[in-house]
Amino acid sequence: MRIVIAGAGEMGSHLAKMLSGNGHDITIVDKDPKALDVVGSLADIITVEGDSTAFATLRKASVRKCDLFIAVNHEENDNVVAATLAKQLGAKKSIARIDNEEYLEPNNKEIFIEMGIDYLFYPEKVAASEVINLLGHTSTTEYVDFSSGKLSLVVFKLDPASSLIGRKLSGFSEEEGLLAYRTVAISRGGQTIIPRPDECFMGGDTVYVIARQDAVREVMEFSGQSSIEIKNMMILGGSRIGIQIASALQDDVNVKLVDYSADWAYRLAEVLERTLIINEDGRNTEAMMEEGLSNMDAFVAVTGRSETNILTAMLAKRLGVKKVIAEVENMNYINLAESIGIDTIINKKLVTASNIFRFTMSTDVQAIKCLTGSDAEVLEFIVKPNSPATKSRIRDMDFPDDAIIGGIVRGDKVFIAVGNTEINAYDRVVVFAMRGSVGRVGYYFN
Known part of the structure; x- marks a missing residue:
């Protein structure tokens, strides 16, 4: 597939590197020659210097x-x-990143569709x-629903208290009967393993x-960690992500939002009427403790600065x-960040990749999730008639060794896949x- 990316910033560079690694021909456009040099050194791509809103x-x-x-x-x-000009000039599909939620209203x-833009995405x-x-x-x-929640990917880290440690994985014997769940991968020591028979869980x-x-x-209980009800939470950073989270939860949860800018804090107070806005530097440990960080059920750091988010998240865990x-x-x-105990990492580049990756597939992909901390994806395919x-x-x-079929949705019936499972046309299949x-995986369902 021939793909043109407008923008050689962090997001454009990540997409170029990821997509070029999947055999696509990539061209990236940007005004900044230095940014183009950087991305050009990361991947085998063509760079074009210039304004992406210019016809030339x-x-x-x-x-x-x-x-x-x-x-x-x-x-x-x-x-x-x-994106509009590209479609008018002949691009088969054209998609654009936006920062305005109003654009997503039906x-x-x-x-935008009439203008020629096939898809808008708002990473935040x-x-x-x-x-x-x-x-x-x-x-x-991580937690991802597929087929309206009929199947879910549940990701958890094994706590020392987990009953799974030392046990062999199930789901490989045809004699086990109908399964309700199956382990499709394990991440251990920085490597992701597609499990095979005789694999054991480790702390x-x-x-x-x-x-x-x-x-x-039942699957969640295996983690060895108990679920908690979130009553009090603190958000560090009045970013677009922070505002979205506070706005969605402030009616049901006691939310404190901390931001270092006094002017921005006043503006946030006008927008988030039921959120307590605090003007403070999140890197100030004493101030965060005075604001009751240790009493929170949840802490979310979304300042836009990775270092600040990691350090404050470490403090929250310690408290x-x-x-x-x-x-x-x-x-x-x-x-x-994962190795030092932070529960969950959010990354906008991976969020964006999940949105865009399905447009590069020849198969009918209903959903795709690029997983944080793992060089892997989980995808939901719709099986075409007469496909392999x-x-x-x-x-x-003869499915690839580094992939595994996890589950199948057939109308109202849901199956966890095992070796003797048969797949029918129009089934929805979830693959890790x-x-x-x-x-290569897409070939089997196309």
């Missing part, structure tokens, strides 16, 4: 021949204009939704489980806060796959 630049980038145009400039207006989205809104979802499942580090493992809706609560979530945009810091997956049982499919095998 877009023609130079050959957008008329591209299958997908992605606008991820810093300025929202530039993205809207660039009537307004129709206007999706990131905030993930945080809110996780606050409802406090014993997990500190991060475990990825596909579960039916009726088994989610006994039960659920700690931090936004970490520096990809190099993610493993560090419909012609044999799973064990005879290492990033390098995602393209």
Whole structure:
């Protein structure tokens, strides 16, 4: 697939690196030659210097021949204009990053479709939704629903108290009967393992489980951590993500939002009427303790500075806060943040990748989630008639070793997949796959 990316910032660079690694032809456009040099050194791509809202630049980038145009400039207006022009010049699909929730309202989205923009995405809104979802499942580090919740991916770190430690994984024997859940991956020592028979759980493992809706609560109990009800929470950072979280929860939870800017704190107080706004520097340990950090059920750090978020999250954990979530945009810091005990990491680049990646698939992908701290994705496919997956049982499919079929939804019926499971046309299939095998996995359902 030929893909043109407008914007060589952190998000554009991450997308270029990720997509070029999956065999796509990537061209990236930016005004800044230094930014282009940096991204050009990271991946095998073509760089074009110039303004992505200018016809001449877009023609130079050959957008008329591209299958997908992605606008991820810093300025929202530039993205809207660039995506519109690219579609008019011949791009088959055109998508744009936005920062305005109003654009996502159904009537307004129709206007952008008429302009030629196929899809709008707002990373901060999706990131905030993930945080809110996780606050409802406090014993997990990630939680993703598929097929309207009929199947879920539950991710948790094994606490020393977990009953799973030392036990063999189940779900590999055909004699086990109908399964309600199955472990599809384990992250251990910085490596993600697709488990095979005789694999045992170890303390500190991060475990990825596909579960039916009726088994989610049981799976969560295996973590060794008890779920908690969030009554008091603190948000550090009046960013777009912080505002979205506070706005969604302030009617049901006692929310304190801390921001270092006095002017911005006053503006936040006008917008978030039922949130207590505190003007303070989150790096000031004494001030955070005075504001009752140790009494919080949850702490969410979303300042936009990875270092500040990690340090304050560490403080919250040390003070006994039960659920700690931090936004970490520096990809190099993610493993560090997880290793020091931060419960959940939010990363807008991975959120964006999850939104965009499905547009690069030839198969009918209903959902895709790029997983934090793991070089893997979990995808939901709709199986096409006469596809390879419909012609044999799973064990005879010659499925890639670095991928595993977790579950199947067939109408109102839900199955956890085992070797003798048969897949039918139009089934919804949830697959866990290492990033390098995602393209090959799609072949089986196409």
